[in-house]
Amino acid sequence: MTLLGPSPMSAVPYENLSTFEAVQRGIRDAIGMPLLVLLCSMTAFGSLAREGGLTLDVALASTIGVWALPGQIVFVELHATGSEVAALVLAVSLANARFLPMVMSLLPLLRIDLKRVGWLYLYAHLLSAQSWAYCRRVFPRFPADRRRSYFLAFTLSILTISLAGTALGYILTGALPRPLAVALVLVNPLFMLLLLADSRNRAVILALIAGAVVGPLVHPYAPGWGMLFTGVVAGSAGFIVNRWLTTWRSS
Amino acid sequence: MADDVAVVMTPALDTWMLLLAAVGATYFWRGLAVPLSSRIDPESRVFEWMTCVTYALLAGLMSRMIVLPFGDLAATPLHDRIIAVGIGLAAFFVGRRNLLLGVGAGTSAFILLTFTQWGF
Numbered sequence: 073m074t075l076l077g078p079s080p081m082s083a084v085p086y087e088n089l090s091t092f093e094a095v096q097r098g099i100r101d102a103i104g105m106p107l108l109v110l111l112c113s114m115t116a117f118g119s120l121a122r123e124g125g126l127t128l129d130v131a132l133a134s135t136i137g138v139w140a141l142p143g144q145i146v147f148v149e150l151h152a153t154g155s156e157v158a159a160l161v162l163a164v165s166l167a168n169a170r171f172l173p174m175v176m177s178l179l180p181l182l183r184i185d186l187k188r189v190g191w192l193y194l195y196a197h198l199l200s201a202q203s204w205a206y207c208r209r210v211f212p213r214f215p216a217d218r219r220r221s222y223f224l225a226f227t228l229s230i231l232t233i234s235l236a237g238t239a240l241g242y243i244l245t246g247a248l249p250r251p252l253a254v255a256l257v258l259v260n261p262l263f264m265l266l267l268l269a270d271s272r273n274r275a276v277i278l279a280l281i282a283g284a285v286v287g288p289l290v291h292p293y294a295p296g297w298g299m300l301f302t303g304v305v306a307g308s309a310g311f312i313v314n315r316w317l318t319t320w321r322s323s
Numbered sequence: 324m325a326d327d328v329a330v331v332m333t334p335a336l337d338t339w340m341l342l343l344a345a346v347g348a349t350y351f352w353r354g355l356a357v358p359l360s361s362r363i364d365p366e367s368r369v370f371e372w373m374t375c376v377t378y379a380l381l382a383g384l385m386s387r388m389i390v391l392p393f394g395d396l397a398a399t400p401l402h403d404r405i406i407a408v409g410i411g412l413a414a415f416f417v418g419r420r421n422l423l424l425g426v427g428a429g430t431s432a433f434i435l436l437t438f439t440q441w442g443f
Contacts, residue, residue, distance in 0.1 A: 287383025
């Protein structure tokens with residue numbers, strides 16, 4: 073049902089969710105579309121890693137340790153070209169700078185009732201674009217003290233799926249017809265765009281449209297900082313225009 | 324196919340050190356965000372703005388990956404990618420926001436378009 077349903081969380085009451093049920097929901101959501109999409113995109117990454125001369129253990133370790141596809145791709149490409157460590161650190165770091173706003177706009181929702189703040193450093197590592205998008209759409213209707221269970225179940229499930237995808241792609245390298253192999257790379261950004269677009273919040277919709285337009289325009293001029301710039305400029309534009317529209321309507 | 328591409332084989336230890344550097348470079352942002360987020364109230368305007376920034380950033384990143392991709396995808400014509408994503412978005416909204424329908428339609432369209440040019 074999750075796979076075909078219009079949204080990952082359909083008609084289920086949330087108020088009295090037990091920890092076990094929250095974990096169940098997290099795993100069930102992960103086994104829907106994220107499973108399909110991650111098998112595609114991580115398979116593509118596994119193949120890329122092999123073509124870039126990485127061994128399977130390093131490819132798998134990069135999925136666990138970096139846990140961010142754009143950064144992993146940069147790592148493989150720079151490793152293949154024999155790049156300097158300093159250049160690699162800078163490039164990977166810039167490719168993944170988005171985690172600053174991502175973590176800052178999710179952790180406050182997970183922090184509630186937390187006794188040991190140290191866990192937040194683990195949560196920050198487990199976060200990815202998909203888990204961010206899923207949590208943000210699920211959490212508003214989720215009991216605050218069950219969010220962490222959902223988050224851990226979802227993120228650990230998609231991490232496991234991604235490891236399987238990485239290994240599968242590594243083994244299958246070159247076995248897929250080229251139009252299929254190339255299409256695998258398109259699945260993830262397409263899915264993420266749809267997932268993000270499935271929002272009913274006007275400020276968010278405005279920010280999304282602005283971001284989708286500004287991102288590719290800025291990238292050729294600032295391949296490193298471009299995405300962070302896009303987020304701040306397009307996100308602020310969406311936020312401010314939404315406020316204007318709200319005050320304009322009420323006046 | 325894999326063997327002829329993998330020319331530069333750095334020694335294994337170097338590779339692990341490079342990976343460690345990449346892990347650190349990524350975790351830097353995640354770790355930095357933990358103390359920075361500790362005073363943000365999820366009900367506040369700041370949090371609302373941060374949410375808009377993240378949505379815009381992710382949309383920008385995904386649209387960049389489609390319009391200006393790295394690797395093999397860059398060998399396909401831009402209009403094919405745009406048409407495929409357009410079909411995916413249309414199918415998604417026509418199908419009452421069904422994610423599988425949107426992703427399936429967009430991806431199938433893209434495979435067909437690429438297939439007609441490259442063959443299998």
